[in-house]
Amino acid sequence: MDAARISEKNPARREKKRAKPLIRSAGIRLALVYATVFGVSAFALAFSLWYSTVGLLQRQVEIAIRNDATALADHFTVGGLPSLAIAIQNRLSDNPDGDAIYLLMDSRGGRIIGNLDHWPAGLNQTEAWYELPVSRQGAGSIALLRAFALPDGDQLLVGRDVRARTQLRRVLQEGLLSAMGIMCVLGLVGAIVIRTLFRRMIQDIAATTRAISRGDLTRRVPKTGDGDEFDELAEIINDMLDRITRLMDGVREVSNSIAHDLRTPITRARTRLEDAALHAATPDELKSAIERATDDLDGVVAVFQALLRIAEIEAGARRAAFAQIDLAPLLDDIDDLYHAVAEERGLFLRTTIARPLQFMGDRELIQQAVTNLLENALKFSPPGSVIVFRAVLAGNIIEITVADHGPGISEDDRLRATERFFRAESARSTTGSGLGLALVSAVAQLHNGTLTLSDNHPGLRTLIALPQ
């Protein structure tokens, strides 16, 4: 059903991908961000450059005009109007082509001396900056001007020709504008380059994941070997894929085991029923065959239930049922329950339980895990031998030990003993599903604990260590 749904959905999804607007492409978005950041910073740089250059020139001119005016005012204070006129005359004749502009007018509006043809239109306040068009010896220009009132009603105009500066400003402006254009182009090119790089980097990942979603689990993301972030990502993805593959293998192995292990009792039940149907001579024979077949099927159900339980535990679904409990009375109960069984079989169950054993966990699961260990010990112990059942507190770790003197498990097998359906060679002849230790291990892991198997010289020693 799943496969059908995927193949139904895929073409539509691909269609959508092709039709998506450019802004939906992460590459384009990244490129746009790059272009914007580049453009804004370039603009900020140009603007500050422009402002500081032009502003500095302006301030320099203003200072020159003020100094000039102060010097002229001194002349006026010392020698009156004639001295001032001479000073202006001297300056103009010293530097006839200079930028300096002077104009001295008497109170009636008559021109006394200066290099301006007439009082510039629009300049009507003293002690204020003006930037106005002026006419110098018939030629038009632009000047920065400041007028000063003299005590007897005369007016002095001091200024500087700023045509050159205005030109400079225009040149700068034009330069900056064209630079902006270039920046835009560069930004766009950069964006395209980034997008291409970005695409190429994710292309490997996309190709691999696409192949995997089509079912080829052997594919891995190739590494560039640069050790960059994309290499790191590739490594993480590959680790994830490895884990998925391992899990899939595990699932496959378990399903194979289920198929195999359940086939045996099912075959037995089927054979019994068929045999009874064909050969049973009396109703009693028939009945007993049916009963035995029912027992076989109950065994199958028990295996299923154990498997489901393990899956449930491994999924961590039971953490919700965790509660603060004292393990000591719980273990006492188990001891009570199995002491009788041990005696019945001529075994000695030596029990030591420290108390209290405060613990946060699932009561029922701990009960089942410990029961599994004890039942294993009872099953494999030779008559007359001792089984040690001990629960102690070591630091903040609760250690529950069950040790028997049975055949034990060989060192190689111990590693695999907690796998589902694993049965050691010595256990093949006994009843059991091979799920007991798998469940114990799952329970221990759910409680952040461990299950350790070791040699009891002879026999098996199992230890569940659970952090409080």
Place this chain on the structure above:
Amino acid sequence: MRILVVEDDKDVAGFVVKGLREAGHTVEHADNGRDGLFLAASENFDAIILDRMLPGGIDGLRLLETLRAQDNATPVVFLSALSQVDDRVKGLKAGGDDYLTKPFAFAELLARVEALTRRGKTDGPTTRLAVGDLEIDLLSRGVKRAGQKIDLQPREFRLLEYLMRHAGQVVTRTMLLEGVWDYHFDPQTNVIDVHVSRLRQKIDKPFELPLLHTVRNAGYMLRAEDV
């Protein structure tokens, strides 16, 4: 007893209905949630056997919740393929009195249903229980048979108490595990048989008439007359 079976699987329902009738009960059957709720709410039953997943828009949980909301306290045994611990807890929280997972043995179902209906009747606080010439005092924890004092371990006492509370009924091994040891899973070994045989040694062995009987393929029963 009048028992309502709400179960949509024809084979399972037929098997259960037939078995219950053979055991001497009157049985009504509904094969969907709606009819089941209608029957349960409009008639009086001593017990209801209820499937969780039912057709007809009302599943077992809803049915029971509706019933309990109407102050209907009829004992309910869930019979469900949903076997996770969570499912069990949900069923009991919704007001179920017992929870049995499929597949099940009919003897187990019958024993549990009969145990439930008995429980409903003897709710008053009792201090003494007696079966034949065997009597126990729940306050002093004393056990006597034919006037003779019998010493029991605390757990043996609880086992006997459970059996006596269900005297005349079949008690399965799982019921004993749950009721006496609070175990909710089946051990591989015959733990219960060992404990019952020890108890039997103490209460039956020295006397002529056995009280604690083994019921083949089902469990145990404590009663004065022969089974």
